[in-house]
Amino acid sequence: MIRRDVLRSLAALAAVPAAAWAKEPGLRLGPLQTHFDAESVITRARELATRPFVPRPQIPESWRSLSYDQYRKIWFDARNALWENTHAPQRIDVFPPGLYFPQAVELNVVKDGFARPILFDRQVFDTTDSFPDVEIDDTLGYSGIRLRAELEKSGIFQEYAVFQGASYFRGIGTGETYGLSARGLALKTADPMGEEFPDFTAFWMEEPKTGSDMMTLHALLDSPSCSGAYRFDITHGTVLEMKISATLFAREELTHVGIAPLTSMFLFDGTMRQRFSDFRPAVHDSDGLLIHNGGGEVIWRPLANPAKLQISAFLDNNPRGFGLCQRKREFSDFNDLEALYHNRPAVWITPGEDWGNGSITLVEIPADLEIYDNIVSYWRPSDPIIAGSEHRMSYTLHWGADPVPVTADIPVKVLNTAMGARPEGGLIVAIDFAPSDRVPTDLGNIEVILRTNMGIVTPGIVQKNPETGGPRLAFTFQPEGASLAEFRAQLRLNGEPLSEVWLYRWTS
Numbered sequence: 001m002i003r004r005d006v007l008r009s010l011a012a013l014a015a016v017p018a019a020a021w022a023k024e025p026g027l028r029l030g031p032l033q034t035h036f037d038a039e040s041v042i043t044r045a046r047e048l049a050t051r052p053f054v055p056r057p058q059i060p061e062s063w064r065s066l067s068y069d070q071y072r073k074i075w076f077d078a079r080n081a082l083w084e085n086t087h088a089p090q091r092i093d094v095f096p097p098g099l100y101f102p103q104a105v106e107l108n109v110v111k112d113g114f115a116r117p118i119l120f121d122r123q124v125f126d127t128t129d130s131f132p133d134v135e136i137d138d139t140l141g142y143s144g145i146r147l148r149a150e151l152e153k154s155g156i157f158q159e160y161a162v163f164q165g166a167s168y169f170r171g172i173g174t175g176e177t178y179g180l181s182a183r184g185l186a187l188k189t190a191d192p193m194g195e196e197f198p199d200f201t202a203f204w205m206e207e208p209k210t211g212s213d214m215m216t217l218h219a220l221l222d223s224p225s226c227s228g229a230y231r232f233d234i235t236h237g238t239v240l241e242m243k244i245s246a247t248l249f250a251r252e253e254l255t256h257v258g259i260a261p262l263t264s265m266f267l268f269d270g271t272m273r274q275r276f277s278d279f280r281p282a283v284h285d286s287d288g289l290l291i292h293n294g295g296g297e298v299i300w301r302p303l304a305n306p307a308k309l310q311i312s313a314f315l316d317n318n319p320r321g322f323g324l325c326q327r328k329r330e331f332s333d334f335n336d337l338e339a340l341y342h343n344r345p346a347v348w349i350t351p352g353e354d355w356g357n358g359s360i361t362l363v364e365i366p367a368d369l370e371i372y373d374n375i376v377s378y379w380r381p382s383d384p385i386i387a388g389s390e391h392r393m394s395y396t397l398h399w400g401a402d403p404v405p406v407t408a409d410i411p412v413k414v415l416n417t418a419m420g421a422r423p424e425g426g427l428i429v430a431i432d433f434a435p436s437d438r439v440p441t442d443l444g445n446i447e448v449i450l451r452t453n454m455g456i457v458t459p460g461i462v463q464k465n466p467e468t469g470g471p472r473l474a475f476t477f478q479p480e481g482a483s484l485a486e487f488r489a490q491l492r493l494n495g496e497p498l499s500e501v502w503l504y505r506w507t508s
Helices: 004-009 038-049
Strands: 074-076 090-095 106-111 114-119 125-127 144-149 158-164 168-171 181-183 199-206 214-222 226-235 240-250 257-264 266-268 288-292 298-302 310-317 321-325 346-351 357-364 375-381 390-400 414-421 427-433 447-452 461-464 471-478 484-493 501-507
Touching: 038 214, 038 226, 038 240, 074 090, 158 240, 257 321, 257 346, 257 390, 288 357, 298 310, 298 414, 310 501, 321 375, 414 501, 427 484, 447 471, 471 484
Parallel strands: 106 199, 298 501
Antiparallel strands: 074 125, 090 144, 106 114, 144 158, 158 168, 168 181, 181 257, 199 214, 214 226, 226 240, 240 390, 257 375, 288 298, 288 321, 310 357, 321 346, 346 390, 357 375, 414 427, 427 471, 447 484, 461 471, 484 501
16 A cells, blocks of 8 residues: 555644644534443444444545545644643544545544544645535545654654554654554455455544553454454553554454554665665665564564565464564665655564464565555464454554564574675675674684575675674575575574574575
8 A cells, every 4th residue: 555655744744832822622522422441342343243344435536536646735733633732641633534545434532431522524624725625524534543742842742653544553663754554454465366454443542641651542443354343552752662452353254364464665675786776775664574483583584575476474383573673774774865764663563462373474565666565464373263253362562763672582683684696606695693792702603504495505604794893694695597595594602593593585
């Protein structure tokens, strides 16, 4: 989906001094509803699953047919934010409907255990003089929400999370730039019959306590195959934390489920620089999939932009965590003054309970432009979710430059992978590792484990990289006519793992 430019264009009013706002919040609330708690959404999702799926009505054609340039000419006036001119530590903006968002999302505010709906009001948006006339009817509503708080300076409310489109949402640590997205659920990703995209159809936002850094959201998910109830406890900071609990209700047997899915973009880097004529050395929101599996092994799999769709499944039992990372953090890694790819967050996922048998799945889709999200990762349970059953799960997302919890058993990490042709044939592969006190002064004491299932590799050579201060492993690969090869490499010391396991799938 192409959403990154839309979100960027709507962020212009994300930080406005509170002292400059004089009028009352402009969002209109409906009448008080019945008592609300977390079980309210679960009950609604359970009842929804007993009935056949019914798509939500679409908004008027005049909104749906807006062009990208026209959609950019309407934006939310931040003086109308929810809880503006109050002591609440959060602000919530709403997004207009239209363009990629043809259906309204139900929004509700929760206070003292009761919910009130937020009513659609065209007047909370500002537009340019050239915004077209659009029809107003009962199908209209907002397309999503943006969360803001005083992240760096008192009185300045900056955004830190967005929920908009299907079940997509994004977060950033303080001072970062939006990059990859998460989703509530993925169904049938890369399936030959087509992917199913569940929607968050309703949100309930609990009014935060004075002085609190945490925001609690509840969301109702609906799709032809299932319904679901989600709770998000979101705490902003240098690393943004989202604690998520969810209950799924299967309308039909779910055989291809993606739990905690992430969606990102990878166009090119030093492994495939020759395919793109570009002034930048790399273009990506994420550069690798990191896995801490149930056996304690830490795996780094650099991402690829393949010529053909490829799917990788890393079998596991009770994974400790996984995520898509952006390890290149210097401006010179990208040389991009506008996109600021070096400032995009990584996301680390920690299961809240044992997830059993399954696989961490990586889908890599061919792409020729950076506007396309072409990377998907998720946990796929081995056993299907039976029709009529309930499936409960919980997990935590951490968004930040380096959100992976540091523990004693985390080995030396991979910094970068680069590949290039040798004049005499074959490829040179160079893997840079981070500096560490665990790396011996005499690199000759390091044992190299290097394997491939196709072709021939030379014994790896370990040298110190004077720029990074860490070791570099380099080797030569001769495909010997192979069109695909799987690599596995690791540095070891005294028979124990020194580095992460580096895995890579090479295609000709």
